[in-house]
Amino acid sequence: MSSVNETIANYIAAWNETDSARRRSIIERTWSADGSYLDAHREGQGHAAIDAMIAAAQQRIPGYRFRLCSGIEAHHDRVRFSWSAGGTETAPSFFRGTDFATFAEDGRFHTLTGFTDAAPATA
Amino acid sequence: MSSVNETIANYIAAWNETDSARRRSIIERTWSADGSYLDAHREGQGHAAIDAMIAAAQQRIPGYRFRLCSGIEAHHDRVRFSWSAGGTETAPSFFRGTDFATFAEDGRFHTLTGFTDAAPATA
Numbered sequence: 001m002s003s004v005n006e007t008i009a010n011y012i013a014a015w016n017e018t019d020s021a022r023r024r025s026i027i028e029r030t031w032s033a034d035g036s037y038l039d040a041h042r043e044g045q046g047h048a049a050i051d052a053m054i055a056a057a058q059q060r061i062p063g064y065r066f067r068l069c070s071g072i073e074a075h076h077d078r079v080r081f082s083w084s085a086g087g088t089e090t091a092p093s094f095f096r097g098t099d100f101a102t103f104a105e106d107g108r109f110h111t112l113t114g115f116t117d118a119a120p121a122t123a
Numbered sequence: 124m125s126s127v128n129e130t131i132a133n134y135i136a137a138w139n140e141t142d143s144a145r146r147r148s149i150i151e152r153t154w155s156a157d158g159s160y161l162d163a164h165r166e167g168q169g170h171a172a173i174d175a176m177i178a179a180a181q182q183r184i185p186g187y188r189f190r191l192c193s194g195i196e197a198h199h200d201r202v203r204f205s206w207s208a209g210g211t212e213t214a215p216s217f218f219r220g221t222d223f224a225t226f227a228e229d230g231r232f233h234t235l236t237g238f239t240d241a242a243p244a245t246a
Contacts (some may be wrong), residue, residue, distance in 0.1 A: 100223040
């Protein structure tokens with residue numbers, strides 16, 4: 001059983017982990033087996049598809065680190081939180097998004113939906 | 124078939140409509156028959172339960188008007204938008220929330236999850 005905070009920390013870590021075996025292991029701790037991710041530009045259902053999706057995003061913006069940039073607001077089996085990436089000398093474009101998720105009974109994500117709060121004009 | 128904008132306009136209207144027959148009619152245009160609402164403090168599934176939930180909220184803060192206070196961001200069958208209420212001479216407490224919804228195929232809400240952005244300390 002994962003806590004809300006652990007699952008979200010794992011989620012952020014998955015986006016930052018470029019070692020494929022470690023990333024896949026983190027993803028398995030983050031989403032249930034039938035878990036899904038969906039935003040305006042990418043989607044994945046199941047661990048393998050989510051892993052491939054994150055790997056592709058990492059190759060598109062190498063060197064970007066994701067971090068939690070809001071409180072974690074949870075009620076019932078739902079949660080909202082925001083993340084940001086970039087805005088640094090080596091990763092100048094600034095990205096920010098807000099994710100809404102539903103939890104499976106074991107505390108891993110069942111569904112996660114991403115919305116964009118900030119993205120560079122060239123993204 | 125309702126558009127995203129129509130469904131959200133109906134949703135805001137439902138919270139403001141205190142005539143019970145008109146409110147119920149708006150709710151039927153806003154949610155599918157098995158549609159649901161869930162936030163930290165209240166919930167309803169199906170038109171009758173959602174109607175009773177909104178009626179109870181209206182009695183708790185009479186005179187408050189809800190308005191959309193953000194853009195409407197939709198992708199796939201999901202949407203995010205924010206609303207506010209109060210902050211006026213006759214309705215001094217200021218409330219703001221962000222709602223995340225999934226759509227049924229006919230464009231009405233299937234699930235709606237509310238999160239609080241601002242509420243008075245006494246709420």
